[in-house]
Amino acid sequence: MNIIVVGGSLAGLFAGIALKRLGHNVHILERNSEPFLQDQGAGIVAGTETRDYMGTFDKCRRDFVVESVFRHYLDIQGNEIHREDWSQYMTSWDLVYYILRSNFDGIENEYCKVPDQAGGKTIYDYDANVTNMKVENGEVTLFYEQENRKKSIKGDVLIAADGASSSIRALLYPDLERKYAGYIAWRGTILESELSEPVASALVERFTFFHAPGTQILSYIIPAFIGIFDDEIDSPETVKCLEIRKFDTYKNFDFNFDQLLAPKAKVLTHLQIDRIGTFT
Numbered sequence: 001m002n003i004i005v006v007g008g009s010l011a012g013l014f015a016g017i018a019l020k021r022l023g024h025n026v027h028i029l030e031r032n033s034e035p036f037l038q039d040q041g042a043g044i045v046a047g048t049e050t051r052d053y054m055g056t057f058d059k060c061r062r063d064f065v066v067e068s069v070f071r072h073y074l075d076i077q078g079n080e081i082h083r084e085d086w087s088q089y090m091t092s093w094d095l096v097y098y099i100l101r102s103n104f105d106g107i108e109n110e111y112c113k114v115p116d117q118a119g120g121k122t123i124y125d126y127d128a129n130v131t132n133m134k135v136e137n138g139e140v141t142l143f144y145e146q147e148n149r150k151k152s153i154k155g156d157v158l159i160a161a162d163g164a165s166s167s168i169r170a171l172l173y174p175d176l177e178r179k180y181a182g183y184i185a186w187r188g189t190i191l192e193s194e195l196s197e198p199v200a201s202a203l204v205e206r207f208t209f210f211h212a213p214g215t216q217i218l219s220y221i222i223p224a225f226i227g228i229f230d231d232e233i234d235s236p237e238t239v240k241c242l243e244i245r246k247f248d249t250y251k252n253f254d255f256n257f258d259q260l261l262a263p264k265a266k267v268l269t270h271l272q273i274d275r276i277g278t279f280t
Contacts, residue, residue, distance in 0.1 A: 001024045002154070002155040002157075003019050003157045004027050004029065004140065004153060005028045005029070006130055006159070006162045006168050007029075007030065007163060008037070008124055008126065010096060010100065011163075012030070012161035012162070013028070014053065016028055017104050019120070021118075025120040025121045025122070026104075026121075027123045027125065028122075028125065029128035029130065029142070029144060030125065031126075031128060031129045031167070032127070035126050036107075037097060038094070042093060042187060042222065042241075043092060043241075044090070044093050045089070045090060046091040051065065058100075058103055059115030059116050060112035060115050062099070062111070063223075064095055064099060065089040065090065065091050065223070066089070066090050066223055067090075067205075068087065068088040068089075068090065068207040068220055068221060069087060070084060070086060071088065071208075072084070072207075076210075078202070088220065090221065091222060092224070093225070095223050098110075098111040098112070101124070102115060127146055128151075129146070130142060130143070131143050131150075131167075133158065133168070138156075139154055139156065140156075141153070141154050142154075142155070184248045184249075185245060186246040187245050188243070189243045191239070191241055192239075192241060193239075199242075204221055205221060206219075206220075207220045214248060215246070215249075216247045217244065218244070218245050219242060219243065219245070222241050222243050223239075225241070
């Protein structure tokens with residue numbers, strides 16, 4: 001079959017690779033104007049399904065997760081107040097994205113060698129903005145604009161994997177609106193080698209939580225990603241980072257989270273978190 005996937009981030013690539021391996025032809029349309037996506041999120045959980053998927057479909061065959069061996073909770077003074085034996089596997093968004101691009105369309109990158117490309121034919125089109133769609137006679141036609149030109153493509157199946165601002169969702173459910181969820185997220189990432197000894201001993205190989213009214217802080221170790229380095233290097237699989245996230249519904253304590261991370265952090269983003277309205 002000829003499969004159209006709208007959205008070239010992780011969800012679209014996961015679907016595209018599995019279908020490619022089954023012998024289907026897959027055409028991904030990504031609206032981003034650059035050929036590669038960058039830093040869509042640093043640390044992400046690698047759950048059982050993700051690890052099983054990579055074991056089945058990833059032909060790069062490299063480690064992509066870091067394990068935290070237990071969870072613990074700290075009070076405002078940094079004292080441990082609770083601990084649970086609970087393994088948590090984390091990875092980095094960039095690492096997974098580039099592994100998937102190598103598998104999907106043979107993109108060479110710093111993370112892994114290009115694997116065997118057996119399977120159906122694949123195309124990854126960027127700067128492709130979907131404008132409309134039509135289903136007729138068991139076939140879907142997708143209309144999009146690319147480089148100021150109007151184009152269309154036909155396929156047997158359409159997969160919408162274009163995220164929270166989905167153009168396909170907007171076409172199917174035009175009255176659905178995104179709503180602000182009421183909290184702010186902060187993220188900072190730092191190389192493990194640049195941590196002080198007290199910080200490393202408290203946070204490395206641990207999934208750490210701090211809770212207070214209106215605030216949650218958590219930290220965990222993730223594989224290093226290329227964007228955190230000052231210079232272009234070959235990223236060895238042993239290099240890791242500490243990521244810290246803070247979620248605020250309002251300010252509770254008199255400390256500056258930016259200042260806490262700024263001296264060493266290479267990546268710091270300030271995001272407004274929102275969500276998709278539910279529908280049936």
